[in-house]
Amino acid sequence: MGLAGFITAASGGVIWLVTQKDKNKELKKRDGYLIVTLGWLSMSFFGTLPFLLSGAIPNFTDAFFETISGFTTTGASILSDIESLPKGILFWRSLTQWIGGMGIIVLAVAILPLLGIGGMQLFVAEAPGISPDKMKPRIKEVAKRLWLIYLGLTFAECILLMFGGMTFFDAINHSLTTMATGGFSTKNTSIAHYNSAYIQYVIIIFMFLAGTSFTMTYFGLKGKFNKVWQNEEFRNYLILSVGLSICIAFFVFSAQWEGFEKSFRDSLFQVVSIITTTGYVTADYTAWAPFLTVIFFLLMFTGGSAGSTAGGIKIVRHTLLFKNSFLEMKRQLHPSAVIPVRLNGKAVSGEITYNVLAFVMIYVLVYGVGVFLISFTGVDFDTALGAVATSLGNIGPGLGSVGPVDNFSAITPFGKWLLAILMLLGRLELFTVLMLLNRNYWSRY
Amino acid sequence: MGLAGFITAASGGVIWLVTQKDKNKELKKRDGYLIVTLGWLSMSFFGTLPFLLSGAIPNFTDAFFETISGFTTTGASILSDIESLPKGILFWRSLTQWIGGMGIIVLAVAILPLLGIGGMQLFVAEAPGISPDKMKPRIKEVAKRLWLIYLGLTFAECILLMFGGMTFFDAINHSLTTMATGGFSTKNTSIAHYNSAYIQYVIIIFMFLAGTSFTMTYFGLKGKFNKVWQNEEFRNYLILSVGLSICIAFFVFSAQWEGFEKSFRDSLFQVVSIITTTGYVTADYTAWAPFLTVIFFLLMFTGGSAGSTAGGIKIVRHTLLFKNSFLEMKRQLHPSAVIPVRLNGKAVSGEITYNVLAFVMIYVLVYGVGVFLISFTGVDFDTALGAVATSLGNIGPGLGSVGPVDNFSAITPFGKWLLAILMLLGRLELFTVLMLLNRNYWSRY
Numbered sequence: 001m002g003l004a005g006f007i008t009a010a011s012g013g014v015i016w017l018v019t020q021k022d023k024n025k026e027l028k029k030r031d032g033y034l035i036v037t038l039g040w041l042s043m044s045f046f047g048t049l050p051f052l053l054s055g056a057i058p059n060f061t062d063a064f065f066e067t068i069s070g071f072t073t074t075g076a077s078i079l080s081d082i083e084s085l086p087k088g089i090l091f092w093r094s095l096t097q098w099i100g101g102m103g104i105i106v107l108a109v110a111i112l113p114l115l116g117i118g119g120m121q122l123f124v125a126e127a128p129g130i131s132p133d134k135m136k137p138r139i140k141e142v143a144k145r146l147w148l149i150y151l152g153l154t155f156a157e158c159i160l161l162m163f164g165g166m167t168f169f170d171a172i173n174h175s176l177t178t179m180a181t182g183g184f185s186t187k188n189t190s191i192a193h194y195n196s197a198y199i200q201y202v203i204i205i206f207m208f209l210a211g212t213s214f215t216m217t218y219f220g221l222k223g224k225f226n227k228v229w230q231n232e233e234f235r236n237y238l239i240l241s242v243g244l245s246i247c248i249a250f251f252v253f254s255a256q257w258e259g260f261e262k263s264f265r266d267s268l269f270q271v272v273s274i275i276t277t278t279g280y281v282t283a284d285y286t287a288w289a290p291f292l293t294v295i296f297f298l299l300m301f302t303g304g305s306a307g308s309t310a311g312g313i314k315i316v317r318h319t320l321l322f323k324n325s326f327l328e329m330k331r332q333l334h335p336s337a338v339i340p341v342r343l344n345g346k347a348v349s350g351e352i353t354y355n356v357l358a359f360v361m362i363y364v365l366v367y368g369v370g371v372f373l374i375s376f377t378g379v380d381f382d383t384a385l386g387a388v389a390t391s392l393g394n395i396g397p398g399l400g401s402v403g404p405v406d407n408f409s410a411i412t413p414f415g416k417w418l419l420a421i422l423m424l425l426g427r428l429e430l431f432t433v434l435m436l437l438n439r440n441y442w443s444r445y
Numbered sequence: 446m447g448l449a450g451f452i453t454a455a456s457g458g459v460i461w462l463v464t465q466k467d468k469n470k471e472l473k474k475r476d477g478y479l480i481v482t483l484g485w486l487s488m489s490f491f492g493t494l495p496f497l498l499s500g501a502i503p504n505f506t507d508a509f510f511e512t513i514s515g516f517t518t519t520g521a522s523i524l525s526d527i528e529s530l531p532k533g534i535l536f537w538r539s540l541t542q543w544i545g546g547m548g549i550i551v552l553a554v555a556i557l558p559l560l561g562i563g564g565m566q567l568f569v570a571e572a573p574g575i576s577p578d579k580m581k582p583r584i585k586e587v588a589k590r591l592w593l594i595y596l597g598l599t600f601a602e603c604i605l606l607m608f609g610g611m612t613f614f615d616a617i618n619h620s621l622t623t624m625a626t627g628g629f630s631t632k633n634t635s636i637a638h639y640n641s642a643y644i645q646y647v648i649i650i651f652m653f654l655a656g657t658s659f660t661m662t663y664f665g666l667k668g669k670f671n672k673v674w675q676n677e678e679f680r681n682y683l684i685l686s687v688g689l690s691i692c693i694a695f696f697v698f699s700a701q702w703e704g705f706e707k708s709f710r711d712s713l714f715q716v717v718s719i720i721t722t723t724g725y726v727t728a729d730y731t732a733w734a735p736f737l738t739v740i741f742f743l744l745m746f747t748g749g750s751a752g753s754t755a756g757g758i759k760i761v762r763h764t765l766l767f768k769n770s771f772l773e774m775k776r777q778l779h780p781s782a783v784i785p786v787r788l789n790g791k792a793v794s795g796e797i798t799y800n801v802l803a804f805v806m807i808y809v810l811v812y813g814v815g816v817f818l819i820s821f822t823g824v825d826f827d828t829a830l831g832a833v834a835t836s837l838g839n840i841g842p843g844l845g846s847v848g849p850v851d852n853f854s855a856i857t858p859f860g861k862w863l864l865a866i867l868m869l870l871g872r873l874e875l876f877t878v879l880m881l882l883n884r885n886y887w888s889r890y
Contacts, residue, residue, distance in 0.1 A: 030778055115777070291820030294829045298813055321806055328803045329883040332560070332876065333475055357802045358773045361766055364809055368743055375736030382826055384739045399826070431777065431838070438774040 004049035034433045036107065040424060044068040047096050056089045065408065065416045071095025073104065073309055073428035075183030075279040075396030076419070077411045082188050086171060090186050094173040097182030098154070101309040104148050104180075104427070105214060108307045112429055127421050146214040149221070150309075154179045157206045164199040178206045181309045183279030183396040187407075190281040191269070200265055200282055204272050208241065211276030211304030231304050232344050233316040237275070240302070240315070245271045248295070250290055256357040270404075274299045277311040279396020291383075297399060300389040311394025313363055313425055315390040317356050319343065324353055362430050367392055370422050387411065391422040447706070472864035478880045479561050481552065485869060489513040492541050495865055498726030501534045510853065510861045515541025518549065518754055520628030520724040520841030521864070523854045527671070532614060535631050539618040539753045543599070545849070546754040549870075550591050550659060553752045557874055571857045591659040594666070595754075599624045602651045608646040623651045626754045628724030628841040634850075635726040636714070639659035645710055645727055649717050653686065656721030677789050678750050678761040679815050685747070693740070697733055715849075722756040724841020726849040738827075742844060745834040756839025756871055758808055762801050764788065767800055799830030807875050815867050822860040832856070836864040837871040 047067035051057040062078045069076045070093060154175045156379070163170035170186050179183045187193035191203055191209055201277055209217060216234050219227045228234055245268040253263035266283040273280045285296045303312020324341045331339050340347040370388035379387065379401065386399025387408070397404040408416065426431050435441055488578040492512035495614065496502040502511055503796065507523045514521045515538060535828070599620045606616035615631050622629045632638035636648055654662060660680050664672045673679055690713040698708035711728040718725045719741055730741045748757020769786045776784050785792040815833035824832065831844025832853070870878050880886055 280538060289823075291823060291829070292827040293826045294816055294820035297826070301813070322810070324805050325803065325810060326883065328807075328875065329880050331881075332880065333886060354799060354802070357799070358770065360806060360809075361802060362770050362773070364805075365767070365770060368746070371739055372743055375739035378734075378736060380735040381738045381742070384736070385830075418887055431774065435774050435777065438771065438778075441774070441778060445772070 004046075006265065007049055008046040026222065030441065032111055033432050033441070036428060037424070037433050037436055040068075040071060040103070040428065041182075043096075043099070043249060044071050044420075044424075047071060047092075048424050050089060050092045054086065054089055054131065056085050061413045061416050062409075064375070065420050066093070066149075067096060068420045068423055069396075070184065071103075072394050073097050073100045073180045073182040073277075073311065074175070074391060074394040074423045076398075076423075077184065077392060077396075077407050078411075078416070079261040080188075080407055080409055082186065090173060091169075093184050094176040094412070096184075097184055098176035098402040099211075101180030102147060102150065104309050105150060105307075106143050107428070109146060110276070112432070115432065122352070134373060145218065149214055149217055151180060152234075153206065153209060153217075157202065160202045161199060164194075164196055164202060166194070166199060170345060175206070176205065178203055178278065178280075181210045181278045181304065181394075183273070185280060186433050196340055197265060199262070200269055202374045203280065204265075204269055207272050207276045207278045209281070211308050212237065212309040213305040213307035215307050217306070230320055230344065231256055233314075236319055237305055237315045241268075242274055244295070248292060251292065255289060268390065270296065271299065274395060275302050275310075276304045276308075277393055277395045279390070281397060284404045286399055286403045293399060297386065297389065300386075300393050300395055300398075313393075316343070317360060320348065320356050324357070332439075336387065348361045354367070354376040359430065360433070363392070366422070366425060366430060370418065374415055375420055376414060377412040379411070379415070387415075387419060387421060391419040392426040394423060394426050449491075449498050453491040453493055453793065468477065475880075475886065477556055478877050478886070479774055481556060481873060482869070482878050482881055485513075485548070485714045485873065488541075488544070489516050489865075489869075492516060492537075494536045499531065499534055501530050505660075506861050507854075509739075510865050511538070512541055512565075513631065513865045513868055514841075515627065516545040516548075517839050517868040518545045518625045518627040518722075518756065519836060519839040519868045520622070521809045521835060521847070521868075522629065522841075522852050523856075523861070525633075525852060525854055527631065535618060536614075538629050539621040539631070540625075542629055543621035543623040545594065545653075545872075546625030547592060548625065549754050550595060550752075551588050552873070554587055554591060560877065561736065584787070590663065594662055595624060596650065598599070598654060598662075601727075602647065605647045606644060609639075609647060611640055611722060618647065620651070623648060623723065624655045626652065626655045626721045626749065626839075628718070628720065629713055630725060637727045642706070642710060648725065649710075652717050652721045652723045652725070655723070656717070656753050658750040658752035660752050661750070677764055678759075681764055682750055682760045686713075686717055686720055689740070693737060696737065700734065701849050713849040715741065716744065719840060720747050720755075721749045721753075722838055722840045725834070726842060729849045729876060731844055731848045738844060742831065742834065745831075745838050745840055745843075748838060758805060758838075761788070762805060763802050765798065765837070766794065766805060769802070778803055804875065807879070809838070811867070811870060811875060811879075815863065819860055819865055822857040823865075824856070824860070832860075832864060834869060836867040839871050840870060 028363050042069045042363065044064060047070065047112070048060065048063035051063040051066060052060065057063040057078070065076075065078055075097070079085070080132060080340075157178055158168075158171045158175040158435075161174060162168060166174070173184075173186045174191075176182075183190075185191065185193075191200060194200065212234060213231075216228045216231055219225075245264065248267040248271065249260070249264040252267055254259050269280070269282045270285045272278075288292050301313055302318065303314040304310025306314045306316045320341055320343060323343070327339050327341055331337070337404075340350065341353055342348065367388060374388055375384045382400030383398065383402055384400075386404045390396060390398035392401070401410060402408055452637035474641065489509060489512045492515065493502075493505065493508035496508040496511060497505065502508040502523070512522075513519075517635045520542070524530070543809055602623055603613075603616045603620040607613060611619070618629075618631045620638075621627075628635075630638075632634065635741040636645060639645065657679060659674075661676055664670075666890060690709065693712040694705070694709040695718065697712055698705050713728045714725070715730045717723075731738050746758055749755020753758045765786055765788060768788070772784050772786055776782070785795065786798055787793065791835045812833060815837060816829050819833055820829045827845030828843065828847055829845075832847045835841060835847070842851075846855060847853055852862070856864065
């Protein structure tokens with residue numbers, strides 16, 4: 001652990017020295033893509049050191065998979081026996097997710113909207129005290145405020161979990177990975193290990209909060225509930241989570257599962273866990289009924305709220321596109337009329353709508369290519385579809401042989417690298433990474 | 446058969462009388478959606494009569510499924526023992542597809558571009574002698590010309606198949622359903638029934654032609670091969686079909702299948718059959734290898750060429766969106782520059798690109814909703830994903846229990862109606878039908 005820290009610090013020092021001479025150059029927009037992508041990649045490379053040096057994960061591919069799964073807050077694991085690992089390693093594993101989550105918050109409020117990526121401006125328009133035009137002066141202020149909420153909620157969850165009888169070590173680890181919507185657990189059976197309704201409901205609430213835009217949480221803490229409820233993304237997020245859980249609960253209940261409370265709790269836990277892209281597990285949804293597998297598969301493409309630590313496509317984009325699809329028909333009927341999409345009562349510019357459309361298209365394209373490539377590793381149909389969906393959406397568990405009660409150890413090294421890249425792509429909202437692969441990016445560097 | 450004809454004619458007569466008084470009103474754009482949708486629906490309703498009255502398919506849901514599967518040139522069947530049906534019924538079944546194919550040609554060259562649906566203008570821009578602005582005068586001329594090609598190719602295939610030893614009855618039936626990219630066969634085992642390389646290659650060639658824009662075939666017949674090769678959609682269609690077949694052939698061959706020629710033929714047949722959305726079968730691709738199932742599943746979203754009888758998303762749309770995705774990154778780097786997508790050397794307007802984006806998004810949305818709904822009928826994961834993909838793409842065989850060697854008889858009535866609606870949606874390029882479900886459509890009727 002000490003050695004790992006030393007190597008990382010030394011490398012950081014060298015890079016700092018090398019870059020000092022450019023200190024006074026102003027950062028350009030195009031540098032943003034490179035810095036963010038390289039930042040996440042180098043964190044993931046150096047983050048493997050504790051796993052490698054302690055011998056907890058001796059294989060480099062496995063260690064990299066586990067680390068990038070941490071920093072991207074995905075939560076997919078190659079470990080079969082988590083409980084046998086030393087506590088220091090388990091804590092590092094949880095910490096990668098929490099650090100990743102902090103990074104995502106800055107990214108969401110400060111960097112992505114400036115880069116104009118896939119409609120992230122939509123989120124910023126709602127954030128307190130920042131406008132897309134003149135946000136620089138207050139960026140630091142806003143980031144600090146949201147980090148404070150992030151930190152505060154982590155502590156609050158930790159204390160509430162300890163009330164439920166969790167040890168301090170398990171409570172802090174689970175709090176770190178809940179707030180990051182990461183999903184790494186210190187137990188082999190994830191949250192199913194805790195047979196306590198109290199603990200499970202606490203985690204449900206904090207998963208839901210972690211998947212809520214931190215700006216909304218900020219308003220909520222300030223007592224502006226009206227403002228929270230008026231936010232269309234939050235409303236849809238809440239209605240979808242609860243509504244779907246109730247429907248699923250009836251099916252699970254009617255299929256002779258324990259009581260209705262247990263059926264509802266299991267449904268709600270799994271739905272919130274997948275929607276928020278956390279990936280904790282208290283029940284194997286792939287074992288419930290075939291059609292529920294389909295529904296959970298579709299949920300992998302929902303994602304949480306923009307401006308939270310959740311991954312995936314995100315509800316605000318779905319909301320916008322759903323509304324736009326209806327308006328598209330209205331536009332066909334009145335070709336000369338200009339009919340903008342309205343979100344939270346404000347008209348959304350055609351450019352942003354186009355941006356969001358392009359984002360989702362590229363998401364689907366990358367998904368298709370990912371499934372195509374992973375299928376060459378010999379995995380079956382369900383596993384291929386599930387593994388790519390869960391990696392790109394930064395969720396954790398997939399379907400088939402990478403389902404909720406399995407892990408990713410059986411995937412080939414090629415498959416692991418592919419999924420690792422997909423995690424990074426998904427986490428950095430596709431464009432940040434893909435931009436670097438574009439010829440035009442380098443042409444005038 | 447006579448009774449069926451009488452009922453249809455009588456109903457037609459009544460409708461004709463009712464609509465006579467509006468004869469002099471000019472047709473408006475909004476009427477287009479209604480006429481096309483109702484046209485296909487009423488054909489599908491009256492088309493059930495031969496099945497019902499002959500007792501070949503006594504159940505109305507089943508008969509409607511089979512008929513709409515015919516008129517939409519899908520080719521999904523609920524029949525288990527096709528060969529036991531009377532010849533007249535089998536011929537009617539093939540004819541529904543051929544008539545559907547004729548309808549699609551008019552739709553593609555005349556109606557959809559006028560309605561401005563999902564980038565169909567792109568195709569018209571290439572069609573001989575028509576321009577989006579002043580196409581009315583020559584619409585009849587163009588439609589006649591393309592119908593002649595359709596008819597000519599049907600006869601040519603019929604004769605070539607008879608050379609291969611097929612009976613006249615089987616040859617004409619298979620020709621009707623090949624050119625419509627329909628895929629109904631008169632044999633229980635589809636084209637696998639004919640153990641003749643000659644017959645299978647003939648069918649491959651005609652499936653490929655049927656999935657080629659009829660405009661390109663027209664140019665080809667006129668000897669303008671240069672013009673055909675310069676068409677980006679045709680080039681991608683050819684490269685994808687042949688390239689993918691060669692790759693798959695190596696896998697099938699290495700997995701100890703008969704000879705290399707047989708492996709290549711099986712691969713090419715299945716690839717062309719799915720890409721062109723025909724749906725004939727000579728081998729069960731779901732039994733080859735799990736990763737090949739994934740590839741065939743992805744192929745279900747490719748579709749043939751615009752302006753052919755093929756269904757699905759279509760290659761021109763994929764080409765445009767693929768190019769646009771790359772340019773989107775260029776645009777992010779140079780926000781002030783206007784960078785249009787170029788297709789066949791011409792700049793495509795932003796409006797059309799947006800249209801195509803919206804089309805594909807709605808396709809994905811409808812697919813998701815379809816999978817969600819079908820999953821309630823109790824089918825498993827593979828079947829749900831495959832059945833909806835094959836119905837919406839107008840292909841025929843799916844995955845799981847509706848795979849290439851199975852049929853749709855085990856689907857519940859609700860499922861059959863759902864898939865029937867999806868076939869219609871897919872065939873009429875989504876907007877035509879969805880428009881009618883939109884409140885705005887009726888608000889000022």
